[in-house]
Amino acid sequence: MTSEPIRLGVAGLGRAFMLMLPTFRNDPRVRLVAAAAPREESRRAFEAEFGGRGHATVEGLAADPEVEAIYIATPHQMHADHVTAAAQGGKHILVDKPLAVTLEDADRMVEAADKAGVHLIVGPSHSFDAPVALAHELIKSGEFGSVRMVQALNYTDFLYRPRRPEELRTEEGGGVLFSQGVHQIDIVRLLCGGLARQVTAMTGAWDPTRPTEGAYSALMNFENGAFATLTYSGYAHFDSDTWMGNVAELGGEKPPEDYGKARRALVGLDAEAETKLKTTRTYGSGAEPPAARHHEHFGPIIVLCDRADLRLTPDGVEIFGDTERRFVEAPLGAVPRKTVIDALTAAVREDVPPPQTGRWGRASLEVCHAILRSADNGAAVDLSRQCGTTEKEEHA
Ligand SMILES: NC(=O)c1ccc[n+]([C@@H]2O[C@H](COP(=O)([O-])OP(=O)(O)OC[C@H]3O[C@@H](n4cnc5c(N)ncnc54)[C@H](O)[C@@H]3O)[C@@H](O)[C@H]2O)c1
Structure with missing residues (x-):
């Protein structure tokens, strides 16, 4: 197992990302290396703070070779497309709750992660x-x-x-x-x-x-x-x-x-x-x-x-x-929300998923x-x- 920090990309720099920031800034097991945001000023702010790359689209982020896993914090109704893009790019995924709005989208996401052989974790949730x-x-x-x-x-x-x-x-x-x-x-x-x-x-x-x-x-x-x-x-x-x-x-x-x-x-x-x-x-x-x-x-x-x-x-x-x-x-x-990074690290580094997988999120x-x-x-x-x-x- 490598003890290198997980190279994380972020899709969506809104409220949910703000709530994860104290965790991302302080937990040495993750390093923010890229983000996707539609607003230029958010991308520039991200690059200025983390030195990573700001992408205009989640597809661009999913294709970024520097990125190992993506935290998806875009509005609910976009989760399905963004999770699918991340999976197709071969990235492990932490998607904020809820997994999706419709069960059909949830099925599509579980299938995409399975097909790509990547971990899909739904969190943080309480x-x-x-x-x-x-x-x-x-x-x-x-x-x-x-x-x-x-x-x-x-x-x-x-x-x-x-x-x-x-x-x-x-x-x-x-x-x-x-x-x-x-x-x-x-x-x-x-x-x-x-x-x-x-x-x-x-x-x-x-x-x-x-x-x-x-x-x-x-x-x-x-x-x-x-x-x-x-x-x-x-x-x-x-x-x-x-x-x-x-x-x-x-x-x-x-x-x-x-x-x-x-x-x-x-x-x-x-x-x-x-x-x-x-x-x-x-x-x-x-x-x-x-x-x-x-x-x-x-x-x-x-x-x-x-x-x-x-x-x-x-x-x-x-x-x-x-x-x-x-x-x-x-x-x-x-560090707040340590349990979320525990789960991400165990999944990505040790192939041990938490209970809150894509199937779990679909069940909720x-x-x-x-x-x-x-x-x-x-x-x-x-x-x-x-x-x-x-x-x-x-x-x-
Ligand atoms: N777990 C928590 O504590 C918590 C708290 C708040 C929100 N959430 C979840 O996070 C998700 C986002 O909610 P929010 O309140 O942060 O919304 P928000 O509107 O504050 O943030 C969403 C962000 O996504 C960006 N975005 C929109 N389209 C995009 C695209 N195509 N590519 C990249 N970025 C895009 C927007 O610019 C915005 O910055 C929701 O699913 C919500 O349930 C979780």
Whole structure:
């Protein structure tokens, strides 16, 4: 195994890239060598900081011989074409969640990666958060018996963060399901073994000025007998970070005076002005996430096992056993999102993929669609594209 840093190219220098920047800048296991961005100024900013090459297209990036793997952080609906181009260029791929918007695109991407013999990892998602990984390890240890039930809740201001117009159109991947639900689904599937069986759900689209799903409640069951409830609201009223010690999603402190900030920032803006506001949060704007003293999290999550309940916190896992209660810390390293680079390195350097492969991302996407379908027709939806936490476990 070579210990050389992975030579990484980046497709899309927007908000998602900004959130990965502290990791890319500080983890010595990766080196940014190229990027693709349609805007000239973003390409120049990238070249000035990293000394790499800025390409105008993802196809150009995929053909760059200097690049070993590509992080794809373009809008959801472009993931399929960009993953396919990267695979055809023989590059390993880390594609931000969700894998795609349609299951047909997801199939195309899994097939392209298989055909090219490259790794396709879907991430980061909050299933990579260190406390989630710790809870997964604790469950796998067998100490607490089987997972029986999971509750996952999250109340955020998601729907009122600045959006591109298509982020408010469900059929183009807008709304809370594809961008946020997929995090919660990934976490719950990881903790319950991955093989979901059936989903029953209801959704809410309550603001006609942002006419897409802003909330849902879903009940899922799994082949191993576990079941889970998932509840999410992005309507920017109650904030479940208050139940997480006032730690925000990215692990920083949440100042109480920030209450209402997201909705306030949108007052008086039309769609064009809102899109422009979103670009002020992208690369070159300086709006980088501050260093955090806790891990990232995705709201309260409680896992009920035979012999203990596990509560995930932004610092680790609290274990409520039969006769004792204890806390297991997930140590905070110097570099955020270390688990994502662990996964990328293990896949690219050791040929050991994480659970969150292309097939995994397709299975989580299937659950997003099942939630929408169940809410639409009022019936339970059977799932058929699920996979377990190792590559070999798949539905027949
Ligand atoms: N995991 C996370 O924490 C997280 C956070 C935000 C977004 N995301 C995901 O990242 C993806 C991007 O979302 P975003 O919020 O960063 O959007 P964004 O609009 O801020 O960024 C998208 C970027 O892609 C660029 N782009 C568009 N077309 C391109 C092309 N053909 N080639 C190269 N670049 C192109 C745009 O110029 C823009 O800079 C989405 O799939 C979203 O779900 C993940």
